[in-house]
Structures are given as C-alpha cells and as structure tokens.
Amino acid sequence: MDLNISDGVKLSAQLVMTGRGCIIGQSGSGKSFLMGIVAEELGKLGLPFCIIDTEGEYSSLKAELPNLLIVGGDAGDLPITVNMEKLFLSSITDSIPMVLDVSDVVQKQELVYKALSTLYAIEENSRKPFLVLIEEADKFAPQIVHQKINIIEELSVRGRKRGIGLLIATQRPSNISKNVLSQCSYGFIGKLTIENDLNAISQLFSNRTALDEIVNLDTGEFMPFGQAQKERFKVKSRLSFHMGSTPQIKESLTANNVNMQNLINELSVQKPSQAKSSEFIEKKRDKNIKQITAEVAISEFSEETISEYANKLAKKTFGIFGKKKESLDNIKKVFIPITFFVIHVPTKKKREFDEYTILLNGDGLPILLNNKIIIKNIPFKYSKLTDLEEEVLGFLRSKGHIKKNILLNNYPGKVRSISAILQRLIARKLITLKNNTLYAERYTNLNNKPILQSSKEKINSSDLINEPISSEHASLSLKTLFPTCIIKEQSTILIPIYEITLRNKNKLRIFKIDGIFGKELSHI
Numbered sequence: 001m002d003l004n005i006s007d008g009v010k011l012s013a014q015l016v017m018t019g020r021g022c023i024i025g026q027s028g029s030g031k032s033f034l035m036g037i038v039a040e041e042l043g044k045l046g047l048p049f050c051i052i053d054t055e056g057e058y059s060s061l062k063a064e065l066p067n068l069l070i071v072g073g074d075a076g077d078l079p080i081t082v083n084m085e086k087l088f089l090s091s092i093t094d095s096i097p098m099v100l101d102v103s104d105v106v107q108k109q110e111l112v113y114k115a116l117s118t119l120y121a122i123e124e125n126s127r128k129p130f131l132v133l134i135e136e137a138d139k140f141a142p143q144i145v146h147q148k149i150n151i152i153e154e155l156s157v158r159g160r161k162r163g164i165g166l167l168i169a170t171q172r173p174s175n176i177s178k179n180v181l182s183q184c185s186y187g188f189i190g191k192l193t194i195e196n197d198l199n200a201i202s203q204l205f206s207n208r209t210a211l212d213e214i215v216n217l218d219t220g221e222f223m224p225f226g227q228a229q230k231e232r233f234k235v236k237s238r239l240s241f242h243m244g245s246t247p248q249i250k251e252s253l254t255a256n257n258v259n260m261q262n263l264i265n266e267l268s269v270q271k272p273s274q275a276k277s278s279e280f281i282e283k284k285r286d287k288n289i290k291q292i293t294a295e296v297a298i299s300e301f302s303e304e305t306i307s308e309y310a311n312k313l314a315k316k317t318f319g320i321f322g323k324k325k326e327s328l329d330n331i332k333k334v335f336i337p338i339t340f341f342v343i344h345v346p347t348k349k350k351r352e353f354d355e356y357t358i359l360l361n362g363d364g365l366p367i368l369l370n371n372k373i374i375i376k377n378i379p380f381k382y383s384k385l386t387d388l389e390e391e392v393l394g395f396l397r398s399k400g401h402i403k404k405n406i407l408l409n410n411y412p413g414k415v416r417s418i419s420a421i422l423q424r425l426i427a428r429k430l431i432t433l434k435n436n437t438l439y440a441e442r443y444t445n446l447n448n449k450p451i452l453q454s455s456k457e458k459i460n461s462s463d464l465i466n467e468p469i470s471s472e473h474a475s476l477s478l479k480t481l482f483p484t485c486i487i488k489e490q491s492t493i494l495i496p497i498y499e500i501t502l503r504n505k506n507k508l509r510i511f512k513i514d515g516i517f518g519k520e521l522s523h524i
Contacts, residue, residue, distance in 0.1 A: 003041035005034065005235045011223075016165060017047060017129040020156055020183040022137075023169040023222075024201060025190020030220040031169045032057060034188060034235050035133060039097070040064055042131065046090040050088075050119070052112055054139065056103035056288065065097060067260055067317040073101030080105060082267050084118045090263055092128050107473050109364055112140055116151045130164055137168035141177040156183040173200040186226030194520075264399045294455040296335065299496040299515030302508040306331060306513055310500045313511065326502035327507065333515075335459060335494040337362060337468035342489035345482045356482070362466040364477030392421050394488065396431055396440035404436050459494070470491045 001013035016038065025031040035051070035395075036058065042049050043065035051058050059075035062068045071087065074082035078087070080102070091098050100115060102108045116132065123130065134140060134153065136296065155166050156179065168184070170176050174196040181200070192198055198211050204225045205211060213232060214223055221234050307328060314326040339360050344353035391413055396402065404422070411418055422438065425431045431440045432484040469477070471490075478485055496515035501508055511520055 001045055003038060003045075004236070005037050008235050009229050009233050011038075011041075011227065013042070013047065014129075015043060015186060015227075016042070016167065017049075017131050018160055018163060018165045019185055020160070020165070021226075022166045022181065022187035023167065023174075023190070023386070024171070024173050024182040024187065024192070024197075025217075025222070026171050026192055026194070026197075028219060028233060029171075029190030029192075029217070030222075031171070031188075031190055032135065033220065034190075034222065035167070035169050036061060037235055039133065043068065043097050046095050047097075047129070047131070048091050049097050049133060050091065051099045052132070052134040052140070053099050053101045054103060054108065054136045056101050058099045059101065061099065067096055069098040069260075070320060071098060071100050072105070073103055076101060077264055078267055080111070084115050085122065086267055088115075088119045088122050089126075090267070092122065092126055092130055094263075096260075096263075106410065107364070107476060109140055110476050113151050116155060118153060119164065120155065120159070120162070120309045123159075123164050127161075127163045131167060132164060133167045133169070135169050136171075137180070138170045138175040140173050141168075141180045143175055143177050149258065150177075153177055156180045173197050176200075184226075186224070188222035188224050189214055190222050191215070191219070262486075278386040287442055291458055291460055293456055293458050294494050295492070296459065296494045297496060297515070298455060306498045306500065309513065310502065310511070313500075314502050326504045328500075329501040329503040329508065331501075332499040334463045334465055334497050334499055336465045336497050336520065337492055338495055339469050339474055339490065339492045341474070341478060341487055343478060343482060343487055345485045353486075355488075356485075358475055358478065360469050360477055362469050364469055364473050388417075389421050389424060392418060393403075393425055393430055396425075396438060399440070401437055401439045403435065404438050408439060464494070465497065 002010040003013055005011055023031045024033055032372070039049065039051060039058070039061055043061070053059075053073070056073045056075070059070050059073065062070065062075075069078065069087075070076045071078045071082055079099075087098070090096060102111060105111050108345070110341070112134075115235065119130070119132070134152070137152070141150060141156075152166075156185055157165060166180075166183075168176070168180065172190075173181060174194075182203075184204075187204070189201060189204070192201070193215055198214070201214075202211060210223055218234075221232055223232050224230065283489075284462070287484060292347075310328050310331070314328070341358045341360065343356050343358065345356065346353055392411075395411070396407075407422075408418060422431070422433075426433055431438055433439075475487070476492070478487065498513045498515060500511045500513060502511070513520055
C-alpha cells in the first residue's frame with residue numbers, strides 16, 4: 001500500500017506506519033499541510049494513527065475522515081480527560097484514527113508524555129502498527145540535558161518492534177533532540193534559511209547542493225530523503241480545509257454511525273470522582289487587565305541599534321540570492337515572561353549538590369538566549385555544608401552583597417557563631433570579603449552579562465507574548481529535567497523582545513531579537 005502525496009510521488013504505507021520520519025521547514029513552508037495529506041491518505045486506507053495537535057488545526061480532517069475521533073479542543077468528540085487506556089485500545093483494535101488536541105492544555109508536555117506512555121504500554125502486548133504524528137516536536141523532545149530519556153525518545157529508539165511508527169514535524173531542527181532526529185530514516189525538508197537549522201539537517205544529505213536548494217524552496221515544496229524519490233516536489237492539494245491556527249468547530253459523529261457513537265458514549269462515562277475539571281485545562285485569562293507593573297530586565301540595546309541590525313540582516317539575507325533588499329517595516333517592543341530558577345541536584349555523595357540556573361518560558365521549556373540553552377553549572381559544589389552554613393549562604397546569595405558589620409549585627413536568623421560560618425564560607429570561596437563588604441554570586445551570569453538587572457515598569461498586558469509559568473507546571477518541568485532536584489530560588493522577570501518586521505513588496509518576515517544579547521530568538 002502506498003500514500004499518494006504528490007503527482008508521481010508515492011510513500012510506502014509500511015514505512016510510514018512503522019518507521020521514523022520527519023517533516024521539517026520554517027513557518028509557512030507547508031509542513032502542517034503535508035502532515036494533513038499524510039493523515040488523509042492513511043485514513044483512506046483504514047490505518048490508525050494519533051496526531052498530537054498543538055494548535056487545534058486538524059479537526060477539519062473530519063470532513064474527509066468521518067470516523068476520526070477528536071479528543072480535546074473546541075471541536076472535540078471527547079474531552080481531554082477521557083480514559084486514555086480505553087481510547088488507545090479502541091483506536092488500535094478497531095483502526096480508528098484520532099487527533100489529540102492539546103491547544104487548550106496548560107501542561108502540554110506532561111499530558112502528551114502520559115498519553116504516549118499509555119500507548120507504549122498497550123503496544124507491549126498488542127504490537128499492531130500504529131502511527132504517532134507530533135506537531136512542534138521540539139516542544140516535546142527538546143535538545144536539553146536531562147537524566148532520563150523521555151517517552152518520545154523511547155518511541156524513536158524502541159517503538160518500532162512494538163509496531164509504533166513516528167512522524168515528527170518541526171520548524172527548528174537545531175532545537176530537537178538529536179536522539180530523535182538521528183532515528184529518522186526518511187522525511188521531507190521544506191524551506192529553511194537559518195544556518196543552525198541547515199547544519200542540523202546536513203547529516204541527512206550527502207552534499208551541500210541539496211542544502212542550497214532547500215533555501216530556495218517555495219511554499220509547499222519539499223526535498224525528500226531516505227526514499228526512491230530524490231528530486232524536489234510540490235505536495236498535492238488537500239481534500240480537507242487547512243485550518244492553520246484557527247480552530248474550526250465541528251459537530252460530533254453522524255447519527256447513522258451507530259458503532260462510533262456507542263464508543264463515544266462508552267468513553268464519555270466517568271465516575272463521579274473523575275467528573276471534576278482536569279488539572280490540565282487552561283483557566284480563562286482575565287482580558288480586562290490593561291496595564292501591569294512588573295520587573296522588567298534592562299535592555300542593553302536601543303531601538304536605533306536594533307534598527308541598524310535589521311538593515312544589516314536584510315542586506316545579508318537577500319544579497320546572497322540576488323533578491324531585492326527588504327525594507328524595515330516596523331519595530332515593536334514586546335516582553336516575554338521568564339521564570340528564573342536556582343536548583344540543587346543531589347550527587348551520590350552525602351550532602352553534596354550540583355547547582356544549576358534555569359530559565360523557563362510559559363510552556364515549561366528552557367529559554368534559549370544567545371542560541372544557548374540556559375543550564376549553567378557553577379564552578380563549585382555544596383560539599384558537606386551544615387544546615388546553618390547553607391542558611392547563611394542562601395541569605396547572602398539572595399542579597400548579592402551586604403556590609404559585614406550590618407550582617408553580624410542584624411542577621412535575621414538565630415545563628416550565634418555567624419562570624420565563624422562566614423570564615424568557613426570565605427575559605428571555600430563560596431563568598432568573598434572586600435572592603436568590609438561580603439559578596440556572594442547571586443545568579444550565574446550568562447556570557448558575563450547580568451541578565452537580571454531590572455526596574456519596575458508599567459506595561460500593557462497586550463505586549464506580553466505569553467503568561468509566566470505556574471509554580472505547579474514549573475515544578476513538573478524541572479522534575480522532568482532533574483527528577484531529584486530541589487528548588488532554591490524562583491523569580492519572574494520580563495525580558496524585552498524587539499519584533500522586527502521586514503518587507504519585500506507584499507512579503508513580510510518577522511524576527512524577534514532579545515534585548516539582552518541582541519540575538520535572534522526563532523523559538524518564540
């Protein structure tokens with residue numbers, strides 16, 4: 001059996017259902033469109049699959065696939081709180097395709113991990129071909145340092161013999177787990193222009209010529225790899241409407257589809273204790289807030305500097321290919337809320353900890369600044385500190401610096417021998433004493449630039465890119481990275497972001513530049 005994805009371009013159904021593939025391309029390249037075509041073709045063949053839908057854009061597939069189950073979202077046949085074990089068992093046994101719409105879910109990563117872990121456990125015994133398609137895969141399998149392999153990496157490495165296929169889509173291959181990307185034996189590459197992303201996929205092609213061609217692809221055009229088809233091609237038209245980021249509300253399954261309706265009724269029945277609202281459902285935001293006062297990081301770049309950067313960017317990007325230079329259309333200053341954490345991770349030795357500083361965005365993912373993941377290990381360990389020593393050091397680091405005589409006379413704790421504790425901390429180089437002032441590095445600096453110099457400002461809530469992460473969500477995200485970690489410090493601050501819009505006739509490109517390093521943030 002084959003999937004017809006373009007005129008003269010066919011894709012083996014066996015390869016898709018049990019293999020590992022990827023669809024890569026920058027925003028607007030057509031990767032979600034192609035994902036929808038693959039889903040339509042699988043549905044025609046009666047093959048089961050599950051799409052992890054992060055934007056609520058795949059419910060329109062129901063127009064062509066009436067037996068498709070939509071779980072979650074505005075158009076859901078079933079709520080996101082459905083019994084996942086029953087759901088996947090029915091999908092596998094009866095070849096029912098499904099969409100897991102997590103667009104309204106706060107803790108997307110945790111819910112998806114739990115759902116796919118359930119599928120993995122079922123397929124241990126079932127071992128029937130079943131495909132998982134994941135949109136924005138870099139959000140669920142990021143290239144980060146962690147102690148335990150996550151479920152998506154597990155699927156990519158060991159899912160094949162259990163019958164689980166994997167097809168991921170991302171616009172930032174440089175940000176996705178190399179454990180996952182390296183397992184992809186076939187795929188489709190749409191237009192990419194960022195050098196880091198081109199380098200990330202260079203291993204997929206034998207020569208630079210293909211990479212040069214990728215830069216010039218039009219919307220809907222892809223370069224295949226790992227298949228008989230070698231040349232670039234344009235995907236065919238979809239039968240169902242491509243919703244993009246605008247969810248479309250559909251009615252439930254038709255009344256004459258008795259078996260499907262019985263299934264929905266069965267799965268919808270919950271015990272009274274289960275009928276409460278799920279912890280994953282997003283609370284409605286207060287849209288009446290017009291202005292807020294918040295800590296805002298001091299930007300080291302003026303709008304004039306950013307304007308100069310934008311002009312250089314336009315010249316560099318378009319001069320290579322002989323196109324007309326873009327003009328600067330607009331610069332807008334917005335803010336991204338980040339939450340800063342200091343965590344301790346116990347080592348194998350008693351009372352020893354590694355300390356890390358991590359910045360998380362509203363989705364619980366590490367923030368990339370200066371194209372680096374902010375997980376910095378400071379050059380010392382908490383080696384056999386007593387409780388009192390840790391208390392004093394924690395107080396000093398929360399202050400940054402303080403006069404020694406003021407500390408000795410006014411320390412808020414009940415430490416009697418604080419002078420001796422200070423001497424021990426100085427000897428271990430955990431704090432320094434200069435001109436009667438004690439200094440303790442409050443936070444790890446990034447490239448020797450203090451990120452948290454800030455001031456109180458009044459800003460419009462509409463200028464926030466998203467909301468800060470909740471404490472519960474943050475704790476879960478940090479536990480995913482470091483299961484044994486202890487949170488020692490936590491604070492939220494707004495990072496200034498410059499949105500640059502470049503215009504070339506009717507074509508617009510939007511860049512986001514952080515106000516700390518003046519570097520592009522393509523992941524936001």
